[in-house]
Amino acid sequence: MNKLLLRIGNFFFYYRNRVFPLFMILSVLLFRPRFPNGSYFWNTVVDLVGVAISLIGQSLRIATVGYDYIRRGGKGQQIWASRLVQGGMFAHSRNPLYLGNILIFSGLVMIFNAPLAYLIGIPAICFIYACIILAEENFLRGKFGAEYDAYEARVNRLWPDFRGFSVSVKDMNFRWKRVFNKEYGTLFGLVLAAIGLRAWSLYWVMRAAARKEIIVTLLMLIPAILIYACIRVLKKTGRLDEDDYATIDQ
Numbered sequence: 135m136n137k138l139l140l141r142i143g144n145f146f147f148y149y150r151n152r153v154f155p156l157f158m159i160l161s162v163l164l165f166r167p168r169f170p171n172g173s174y175f176w177n178t179v180v181d182l183v184g185v186a187i188s189l190i191g192q193s194l195r196i197a198t199v200g201y202d203y204i205r206r207g208g209k210g211q212q213i214w215a216s217r218l219v220q221g222g223m224f225a226h227s228r229n230p231l232y233l234g235n236i237l238i239f240s241g242l243v244m245i246f247n248a249p250l251a252y253l254i255g256i257p258a259i260c261f262i263y264a265c266i267i268l269a270e271e272n273f274l275r276g277k278f279g280a281e282y283d284a285y286e287a288r289v290n291r292l293w294p295d296f297r298g299f300s301v302s303v304k305d306m307n308f309r310w311k312r313v314f315n316k317e318y319g320t321l322f323g324l325v326l327a328a329i330g331l332r333a334w335s336l337y338w339v340m341r342a343a344a345r346k347e348i349i350v351t352l353l354m355l356i357p358a359i360l361i362y363a364c365i366r367v368l369k370k371t372g373r374l375d376e377d378d379y380a381t382i383d384q
Contacts, residue, residue, distance in 0.1 A: 185245065
């Protein structure tokens, strides 16, 4: 059973950047959103909670990327690491980026609010990341041995223990350029998905009655696209480069 889970983990690690958008597209195509108890008010409340959860997930990713580097994101689409990163957020969670992804996805599912998305989508994403984490742990344990065993015993696998966080980062500089360079696409995808799912759920449940609100919601994409374009230009022109810039891909 463990070998099967490792194979699944390695498979999804290879395709991990495509899993998230694929699940969102399938959710929209296959599942039907509903208002909680048929209430527009409670649907809006659930949407706001979903936005908050997604933003917490994105904040975890920003905190992770902004502090200690990680090159455990793979090499040639395979699990790989040059060193065992244990600083920054990785001093408090062994997989803060994956936790951030799970929270982002879960929040977006709440905005979509389709019962089958809760029952199928969230468990499926959690299973996929659990298998990826098992595969990574197997690799890291094999490469770093006792060093990884000590790290594993000291730090939670997923949910962070923030005690001592200020001590962990006191000698680190937060790299905003790195955050913009690496996270602008993820953040734009979150905004795009949140706006699109809100508009789609309003259309599906209320149809013409929600036309004005749907238009206003979709107009929020304009500033998001402009900001995305500006950051992309800055990246392409090298203005977000750092002297110690390295690949981070997770």
